[in-house]
Amino acid sequence: MIDFTHDADRTSWLPDANGHAEFPIQNLPLGVFAPDGSDDRRLGTAIGDHILDLRGLFEAGLIEGDAAAFGARTLNALFARPAPERRALRQRLSSLLSEAAHHAAVSPHLYAAQTCTLYLPAEIGDYTDFYVGIHHATAVGKLFRPDNPLLPNYKHVPIGYHGRASSVRVSGEPVTRPLGQIKAPDADAPRFAPTQRLDYELELGVFIGGENPLGQPVPIAEASERIAGFCLLNDWSARDVQAWEYQPLGPFLAKNFHTTISPWVITAEALAPFHTAPLPRASDDPAPLPYLSDAGDQAQGGYRIRQGARLRTPGLSAAVELAQSRAEEAMYWTVAQIIAHHASGGCNLRPGDLLGTGTLSGPQPHEAGSLLELTEGGKSPLTLPSGETRRFLEDGDELSLFARAEAEGFVSIGFGPCTARILPAVAP
Known part of the structure; x- marks a missing residue:
C-alpha cells in the first residue's frame, strides 16, 4: 500500500532527516527509548539524528489513538492494534514532520538520538x-x-x-x-x-x-x-x-x-x-x-x-x-x-x-x-x-x-x- 509517505520528493522541516542514510522521513521506524538522564521508557520514532516522542505527541493532542498503547513502555500494545491504525499513525507522523505549520508544536518532543538510551522494542513472549x-x-x-x-x-x-x-x-x-x-x-x-x-x-x-x-x-x-x-x-x-x-x-x-x-x-x-x-x-x-x-x-x-x-x-x-x-x-x-x-x-x-x-x-x-x-x-x-x-x-x-x-x-x-x-x- 504505497502512499504519499513513500514519495521520494518528500522532505522534512528537520534538516538532518533529509538525505539521512538510515532514517529519512520515508522510514519512520518505531522503538523504545529513554531521554538522557532518565529511565522513563517511552515509544518513539527515529527521524534523522533525532527521536520523536510518541507519548508526548499524544498528550499534546497531536496524534490520536489508544492511550494505553502510547503510554506503554513497549510496542506490544501498539502492535496489538489493527493494521489500519498503524498505517494511519505513519501517515500522521509523516505529515507532522513534513509540514512547516507543525514545526513549533512538534519540536519540543524531539530528542537528540545520541543522548538517548535505546531498549528492546517489545516484550518478546515467544x-x-x-x-x-x-x-x-x-x-x-x-x-x-x-x-x-x-x-x-x-x-x-x-x-x-x-x-x-x-x-x-x-x-x-x-x-x-x-x-x-x-x-x-x-x-x-x-x-x-x-x-x-x-x-x-x-x-x-x-x-x-x-x-x-x-x-x-x-x-x-x-x-x-x-x-x-x-x-x-x-x-x-x-x-x-x-x-x-x-x-x-x-x-x-x-x-x-x-x-x-x-x-x-x-x-x-x-x-x-x-x-x-x-x-x-x-x-x-x-x-x-x-x-x-x-x-x-x-x-x-x-x-x-x-x-x-x-x-x-x-x-x-x-x-x-x-x-x-x-x-x-x-x-x-x-x-x-x-x-x-x-x-x-x-x-x-x-x-x-x-x-x-x-x-x-x-x-x-x-x-x-x-x-x-x-x-x-x-x-x-x-x-x-x-x-x-x-x-x-x-x-x-x-x-x-x-x-x-x-x-x-x-x-x-x-x-x-x-x-x-x-x-x-x-x-x-
Missing part, C-alpha cells in the same frame, strides 16, 4: 527461528552431507525451532562467550568448556502484530497483515556445542545464550515500496501445499533488502566488511509463508512475538552470512588487513550487521545498528 535461507542451508549441509546437503523436507515445509526469548538483547549489549559440552571427533567423551567456534548469523527479525485465537490458523492470504515490522537479528551460535547436542532434537545451548536485535522496528508500511517477487523455485521443486500458496504472495512476497556483516577486532582500527547478500535472493520461503505455517497447527501468535528468518546467505561463497560458511567450517581462515586471522570469533571482537531496503524510484531506508562485542566466558 521467539521462533526459521531456516529459510536456502543457500546457507545448502552450504552448511555440504559440510556434513556432501552428496545430499538439503534434507528431503526442506522444500516442502518451512523449517524452524523455538528459541529462547529471555536472552534476546538489544544492539550494544555484549555477548558473554558461552560454555557447553564439546566433543572432538577423535575423543571418547565430551568435555565442558567455553566454545571455540563462536559464530554469528545474518538474519532478519519479524515482529508479529495482532493475535489469532488458540486453535485458529492464519490463512496465507491474511498472513502479511500480521507483520508489524522488521529488525536485524543475529542468532549467535556455538558451532562446536551445536555439533554435539543437536541430534535428535536440534539446537539448544548452542543458540539460547544470546540473540541480538536492532532497536528500531522498520514497519511493514515503510517497506511497501520494496516488495518484489520471491526467489523462484526450480522447475523440479515441489509446489507449496495449498495452505502455503497465495497468488499475491508469490508475486510480491519478497523484499528488496541488502544486508551484510562487519567485523572489528582489537587489531583493526576500523571494521572490515565480511559479506553482503540480498534477502530476495536468499529466502526460499516468504515471511507470509512462515507465519501461516507457524499458526497452521493452531498456535496463537501474539503481538510482539519475534520470528527469525534464519541465516540469509547469497548464492556465491563471498555472500555467506556466517563464519561457518566463509571459513568452510574453519578449514580456510580469513586473513584480515591487520594480519590477524579468524576461523571463528574471538574475545574482544565486535560484530555488526547492517541492512538497507532499496528500490528504484524510492528513497532507500536503513535498519540501524545490530552490534555486540564478545566478552570472555565466565567460569562455572
Whole structure:
C-alpha cells in the first residue's frame, strides 16, 4: 500500500532527516527509548539524528489513538492494534514532520538520538527461528552431507525451532562467550568448556502484530497483515556445542545464550515500496501445499533488502566488511509463508512475538552470512588487513550487521545498528 509517505520528493522541516542514510522521513521506524538522564521508557520514532516522542505527541493532542498503547513502555500494545491504525499513525507522523505549520508544536518532543538510551522494542513472549535461507542451508549441509546437503523436507515445509526469548538483547549489549559440552571427533567423551567456534548469523527479525485465537490458523492470504515490522537479528551460535547436542532434537545451548536485535522496528508500511517477487523455485521443486500458496504472495512476497556483516577486532582500527547478500535472493520461503505455517497447527501468535528468518546467505561463497560458511567450517581462515586471522570469533571482537531496503524510484531506508562485542566466558 504505497502512499504519499513513500514519495521520494518528500522532505522534512528537520534538516538532518533529509538525505539521512538510515532514517529519512520515508522510514519512520518505531522503538523504545529513554531521554538522557532518565529511565522513563517511552515509544518513539527515529527521524534523522533525532527521536520523536510518541507519548508526548499524544498528550499534546497531536496524534490520536489508544492511550494505553502510547503510554506503554513497549510496542506490544501498539502492535496489538489493527493494521489500519498503524498505517494511519505513519501517515500522521509523516505529515507532522513534513509540514512547516507543525514545526513549533512538534519540536519540543524531539530528542537528540545520541543522548538517548535505546531498549528492546517489545516484550518478546515467544521467539521462533526459521531456516529459510536456502543457500546457507545448502552450504552448511555440504559440510556434513556432501552428496545430499538439503534434507528431503526442506522444500516442502518451512523449517524452524523455538528459541529462547529471555536472552534476546538489544544492539550494544555484549555477548558473554558461552560454555557447553564439546566433543572432538577423535575423543571418547565430551568435555565442558567455553566454545571455540563462536559464530554469528545474518538474519532478519519479524515482529508479529495482532493475535489469532488458540486453535485458529492464519490463512496465507491474511498472513502479511500480521507483520508489524522488521529488525536485524543475529542468532549467535556455538558451532562446536551445536555439533554435539543437536541430534535428535536440534539446537539448544548452542543458540539460547544470546540473540541480538536492532532497536528500531522498520514497519511493514515503510517497506511497501520494496516488495518484489520471491526467489523462484526450480522447475523440479515441489509446489507449496495449498495452505502455503497465495497468488499475491508469490508475486510480491519478497523484499528488496541488502544486508551484510562487519567485523572489528582489537587489531583493526576500523571494521572490515565480511559479506553482503540480498534477502530476495536468499529466502526460499516468504515471511507470509512462515507465519501461516507457524499458526497452521493452531498456535496463537501474539503481538510482539519475534520470528527469525534464519541465516540469509547469497548464492556465491563471498555472500555467506556466517563464519561457518566463509571459513568452510574453519578449514580456510580469513586473513584480515591487520594480519590477524579468524576461523571463528574471538574475545574482544565486535560484530555488526547492517541492512538497507532499496528500490528504484524510492528513497532507500536503513535498519540501524545490530552490534555486540564478545566478552570472555565466565567460569562455572
